[in-house]
Amino acid sequence: MTSQQPTAFVMSHTSNQWSSGIGDCCQDVPECCFSFWCFPCFACSTARKHGECLCLPLLDGFGSCVPPITLAMRVSVRNRYGIKDSICNDCLYSTFCGVCSWCQISREMNFREQNVTFINGRAK
Known part of the structure; x- marks a missing residue:
């Protein structure tokens, strides 16, 4: 009698786009409030x-x-996660949307660093 141990399937978030837009602060209201107040x-x-x-x-x-x-943080996050964008956009967002830019960076790190794990519970 043989049985196979269940294995975990880990799905990572691999996209070359930002997971949220620059103005999508409502996706994470607590962080948005934190950034606004302090x-x-x-x-x-x-x-x-x-x-x-x-x-x-x-x-x-x-x-x-x-x-x-x-600016350096935006570029670093883009490089770390392979996000396609331009240095021109990074300069514009860093200069004119600083708080929103930091919120987007934080949301991206939260999104990319969470792993979704599916476990198959059946033994054969």
Whole structure:
């Protein structure tokens, strides 16, 4: 008598597009509220979640026109997950939609780093 152990099937999120738009803050209301009420804390915690220094976003104030850390984080997230977009869009979003850009970065990391696991419970 032989039996086969159930195996897990892991599905990863592999798309070359952002999982949400720049203005889709309603997809994660708690994070949207956190970013609205305490943006420096939100940006720092998002940078930390990405594996960067906790205080890195505070250096954005030293940029001239384009916030350098916000821009670098967008590019880094795009590279990490293989998202197709342009540096021009990254510059525009970082400059004119900074808070929304950080929210999009956070939503993307949350979306990409969750794994969906299906387990087949049948033994043969």
